[in-house]
Amino acid sequence: MTDLSLFSTEQIAALLAALPDPAFILTRSGRYAAIFGGTDSRYYHDGSGLVGKSIGDVLNADKAAWFGQQIAAALTADRLHVVEYALHRNDIKGMEDGEGPDETIWFExxxxxxxxxxxxEDAVLWVASNITASKKLETLLRTQSETDSLTSLANRRKLMAALTEHYDLYARYKTPTSVLIFDIDNFKNINDVYGHLAGDKAIIATAEVCRDELRITDFPARLGGDEFVILMPHTSCEHALPIAERLRQRIADHLRALGTLGDGATISGGLSEMEPDDRSYEDVLKRADDALYRAKHDGRNRIVHHC
Structure with a gap:
C-alpha cells in the first residue's frame, strides 16, 4: 500500500483532481459531499456544481430512488459494490429539449x-466509468448472434429462446400460443432454374411480407434455408388460422410480383397450438411440422392446421 506521507496535501489534492473518471463522495441521504476527477472531457462534464445538492435535486424520482438503494447496499456490504446503469437526458431534472445527448449513456x-x-452521515465513494462504447459493441454482437444475416429476421438461436420463454409462460398461465411453420414451394426448382440469387431474393421477399403483414406481437424467424416459423403469442389456433391464410396469399402475390421466379411461387404451412400435454415447445413445433408435411402431400399452396 502506498505511503501517503510521501505526498503533501497539495499533491494528494492534485492527484485526485487528475483522475480521468469522476469520483463522488455521496452520503447515505444521497447528498453530493465532494467530487474529484472527471478530467476525461470526451465523456464527462464539469460536475463541481453538484456539490451540496442531493441526488433528488438532480435526477427524477425513480432514478434517484435507485441510486439511494445502491448507496444503502454498498454501506451494508463488506466489499466493493459494482453496478451498471444508464442515464438519459429524460432522467435529469430541468433538462430542456435539445440539451444533453440524444443517446443513453451507460456507466459502471x-x-x-x-x-x-x-x-x-455514513458515506460512500462512487467512481463512475463511462462504458457506452463497450455497451454498444455488446449490443451489436448480441444482435448479430441472434439475427439472420440474409433476412434480418430472428435466427434459429433466437427463435428457440423465444419458444422456450413462451412455452414456460403457457405452462404457467395457459395463455393461448400458436406456431406456424412454412416454406416456399418448389424452392429447389427456383434455385435450379433461376439461380441461387433468385432463391435469395425469394427468401428476402418472404421476410419482408412477414414484417409488413404480421402483428407487432408476432415473432417471425428464419429457421433455415427457405423455412420460416411464426410464433403467435396470446393467439389460439382458431384465431391464428386467418392470419396464416392472409400471410400465404400476400407472400404468393409478392413472390409473383418479383417477375423472376415464374408463375405460381407459393408457400405451404403447418399450424398448431400449444396444448396442456406438451412437455416442451418441441411438441407444438413437431405438430406444426407434421401439418406442413401434409400440406405438401395434399398439393402445396395451403395451410394445414392441427387444432
Whole structure:
C-alpha cells in the first residue's frame, strides 16, 4: 500500500483532481459531499456544481430512488459494490429539449463504503466509468448472434429462446400460443432454374411480407434455408388460422410480383397450438411440422392446421 506521507496535501489534492473518471463522495441521504476527477472531457462534464445538492435535486424520482438503494447496499456490504446503469437526458431534472445527448449513456459504478462519517452521515465513494462504447459493441454482437444475416429476421438461436420463454409462460398461465411453420414451394426448382440469387431474393421477399403483414406481437424467424416459423403469442389456433391464410396469399402475390421466379411461387404451412400435454415447445413445433408435411402431400399452396 502506498505511503501517503510521501505526498503533501497539495499533491494528494492534485492527484485526485487528475483522475480521468469522476469520483463522488455521496452520503447515505444521497447528498453530493465532494467530487474529484472527471478530467476525461470526451465523456464527462464539469460536475463541481453538484456539490451540496442531493441526488433528488438532480435526477427524477425513480432514478434517484435507485441510486439511494445502491448507496444503502454498498454501506451494508463488506466489499466493493459494482453496478451498471444508464442515464438519459429524460432522467435529469430541468433538462430542456435539445440539451444533453440524444443517446443513453451507460456507466459502471464502483461503490465502496467509507470507514468514517462525512458531514455527520455514513458515506460512500462512487467512481463512475463511462462504458457506452463497450455497451454498444455488446449490443451489436448480441444482435448479430441472434439475427439472420440474409433476412434480418430472428435466427434459429433466437427463435428457440423465444419458444422456450413462451412455452414456460403457457405452462404457467395457459395463455393461448400458436406456431406456424412454412416454406416456399418448389424452392429447389427456383434455385435450379433461376439461380441461387433468385432463391435469395425469394427468401428476402418472404421476410419482408412477414414484417409488413404480421402483428407487432408476432415473432417471425428464419429457421433455415427457405423455412420460416411464426410464433403467435396470446393467439389460439382458431384465431391464428386467418392470419396464416392472409400471410400465404400476400407472400404468393409478392413472390409473383418479383417477375423472376415464374408463375405460381407459393408457400405451404403447418399450424398448431400449444396444448396442456406438451412437455416442451418441441411438441407444438413437431405438430406444426407434421401439418406442413401434409400440406405438401395434399398439393402445396395451403395451410394445414392441427387444432
Amino acid at each position: 459504478g464502483r461503490v465502496q463504503a467509507l470507514g468514517y462519517p462525512v458531514q455527520g
